[in-house]
Amino acid sequence: MLEYIYNHSPIFFQNIMVSVKGKQFIKQRYTEHYYNELAELKNCNDKFKLQEKRLNDFVSYIKKNSEYYGDLLNSVRNPISVQSLKNLPLLEKETINKNLDTLITTHNNLIKAQTGGSTGIGMVYYTTPYDMSRKFAYLDYFKETHGVYKGMKRVSIGGKSLIPNKQKRKIFWRYNKPLNQLLFSAYHADGDNLKYYVKQLNKFQPETIDGFTTVIHRMAKYIIDNQIKLNFKPVAIFPTAEALTDEMKKDIEKAFNCPVRNQYASSEGAPFITENIDGELEINPETGIFELEHIQGNIYELIVTGFYTTTTPLFRYKIGDSVELYEELPTNYSQKDIKIKRIIGRNNDFLISNERGIVTNINLSTVIRDAGPSIKNSQFVQNKSDEVDIYLVIEKDINIEKLEKLLVSKLKIRFGETTKFKFKYVDSIAKTSGGKTRFTINNIV
Numbered sequence: 001m002l003e004y005i006y007n008h009s010p011i012f013f014q015n016i017m018v019s020v021k022g023k024q025f026i027k028q029r030y031t032e033h034y035y036n037e038l039a040e041l042k043n044c045n046d047k048f049k050l051q052e053k054r055l056n057d058f059v060s061y062i063k064k065n066s067e068y069y070g071d072l073l074n075s076v077r078n079p080i081s082v083q084s085l086k087n088l089p090l091l092e093k094e095t096i097n098k099n100l101d102t103l104i105t106t107h108n109n110l111i112k113a114q115t116g117g118s119t120g121i122g123m124v125y126y127t128t129p130y131d132m133s134r135k136f137a138y139l140d141y142f143k144e145t146h147g148v149y150k151g152m153k154r155v156s157i158g159g160k161s162l163i164p165n166k167q168k169r170k171i172f173w174r175y176n177k178p179l180n181q182l183l184f185s186a187y188h189a190d191g192d193n194l195k196y197y198v199k200q201l202n203k204f205q206p207e208t209i210d211g212f213t214t215v216i217h218r219m220a221k222y223i224i225d226n227q228i229k230l231n232f233k234p235v236a237i238f239p240t241a242e243a244l245t246d247e248m249k250k251d252i253e254k255a256f257n258c259p260v261r262n263q264y265a266s267s268e269g270a271p272f273i274t275e276n277i278d279g280e281l282e283i284n285p286e287t288g289i290f291e292l293e294h295i296q297g298n299i300y301e302l303i304v305t306g307f308y309t310t311t312t313p314l315f316r317y318k319i320g321d322s323v324e325l326y327e328e329l330p331t332n333y334s335q336k337d338i339k340i341k342r343i344i345g346r347n348n349d350f351l352i353s354n355e356r357g358i359v360t361n362i363n364l365s366t367v368i369r370d371a372g373p374s375i376k377n378s379q380f381v382q383n384k385s386d387e388v389d390i391y392l393v394i395e396k397d398i399n400i401e402k403l404e405k406l407l408v409s410k411l412k413i414r415f416g417e418t419t420k421f422k423f424k425y426v427d428s429i430a431k432t433s434g435g436k437t438r439f440t441i442n443n444i445v
């Protein structure tokens with residue numbers, strides 16, 4: 001009902017609705033736990049000592065409060081070390097989906113959330129104001145090291161559908177007044193529309209920009225290619241959700257004349273990897289544990305334990321992301337040995353819309369997220385410029401007509417009106433010769 005009211009309201013009222021939501025976010029994020037966490041981070045003298053303490057506190061808590069981990073870790077005795085984790089069971093996304101009721105540690109103040117899953121498998125999880133506010137405290141702590149503070153004028157680009165399909169006016173943003181935040185639509189930022197985005201940037205004059213990497217890069221390329229002079233200079237820019245290449249970083253820094261600071265985390269609560277003031281990527285041990293599983297050369301897959309996931313615990317979680325190190329790790333490596341050269345993340349495949357240009361994995365994963373847990377697995381395949389085949393593994397007894405109607409409405413936001421969508425229902429998604437499942441396959445580029 002709220003979505004219907006929003007989509008059929010004038011833009012000024014949509015701004016009010018966005019601002020009301022912003023007030024709700026403030027109550028959830030900026031609790032006493034936020035300020036306690038921020039103070040502890042600022043006063044910490046030994047990050048790795050704090051990591052060990054938090055690991056033991058985390059294990060004790062989930063053993064006591066999670067039925068799933070109470071059974072699984074019954075024989076584990078504290079104190080536990082980072083090195084000893086390798087002897088304990090791994091956690092996978094499918095396991096979370098199947099055991100969520102017994103996995104969670106509380107039924108109070110739950111905030112339900114979902115990941116779209118850039119690998120095609122979505123995940124429902126729960127957080128609380130406690131976990132959420134501590135996570136935001138770390139994010140703000142990271143940004144403060146680069147001169148960006150809470151309350152600064154900010155532009156954000158995310159996966160929310162802000163612009164109704166039938167809107168004709170070239171206004172692709174909404175204003176969240178309580179957070180002093182201009183929200184840009186990620187789904188319209190291409191082609192001729194980019195001039196409206198850049199014009200609004202010059203009008204709003206943000207002190208910082210964050211959000212989808214590809215959209216920020218697209219705006220940067222437009223500014224450079226059209227030799228547009230900006231009348232503002234951000235303190236720093238923080239791309240998120242998609243891999244940041246060296247080329248993208250150079251373009252964004254050239255266009256906006258400010259530092260671009262890379263970061264890695266996840267919506268469900270993976271610990272942070274962030275870029276320091278010297279431009280080096282480093283793990284943040286205060287936020288969790290990073291175990292690295294060797295793939296080849298200096299490439300490693302991440303296994304993470306997140307300290308900001310006390311509600312839906314991520315303990316030795318195979319998140320499906322990878323990093324490149326400067327050199328191979330010794331057999332008995334410590335957290336201090338992890339020197340990250342590049343965040344690889346997931347495969348950055350993309351599809352093409354004749355109307356909207358590039359449609360990235362993250363754009364598509366939010367479609368699956370919005371459809372809810374009825375979709376067990378999915379894959380998007382493009383063989384023609386105006387047609388996309390969508391393979392779906394769904395729960396039984398689902399209303400297919402209703403599901404397709406919802407998906408098409410979401411996909412039109414991303415592709416426009418001229419792309420056709422063909423739905424194919426399968427028992428499983430085909431794997432590559434290497435045993436991997438690809439979320440997007442582009443056969444026209």
